[in-house]
Amino acid sequence: MCISLNFIIMYALPIRNIDQLELLKTFMPFKDHLNNDNRWIVLADLIDWGGFEKTYSQTFSHTGRPAIEARMLIGALILKHIICVSDKEITRQISENPYLQ
Numbered sequence: 001m002c003i004s005l006n007f008i009i010m011y012a013l014p015i016r017n018i019d020q021l022e023l024l025k026t027f028m029p030f031k032d033h034l035n036n037d038n039r040w041i042v043l044a045d046l047i048d049w050g051g052f053e054k055t056y057s058q059t060f061s062h063t064g065r066p067a068i069e070a071r072m073l074i075g076a077l078i079l080k081h082i083i084c085v086s087d088k089e090i091t092r093q094i095s096e097n098p099y100l101q
Contacts, residue, residue, distance in 0.1 A: 040099040044075070 034041065049071050056070035079100055080090040094100045 034098065038099050040079075043078075047075075047078075 052074050053070045060067055076090055
């Protein structure tokens with residue numbers, strides 16, 4: 001017996017009025033303690049997230065289950081390869097390190 005699962009995944013471009021670092025400073029307990037010269041913050045500023053979002057969003061439907069935001073998905077993939085760790089380990093490191101978030 002073969003079961004076919006057909007999922008429609010949609011993607012909505014995120015609405016961002018402030019950048020990621022400002023968001024972290026506003027809502028997280030470490031607020032102004034993040035160093036703007038940190039290698040992960042510098043790297044994040046160099047990446048064209050809007051370009052990634054535009055290209056990534058074109059591969060999805062306009063209806064169905066929401067997909068993961070491009071910044072989260074692509075950022076985790078970039079970090080995984082720079083640090084040379086497994087999927088499981090990069091998710092642990094991201095959850096523990098505000099600079100990776």
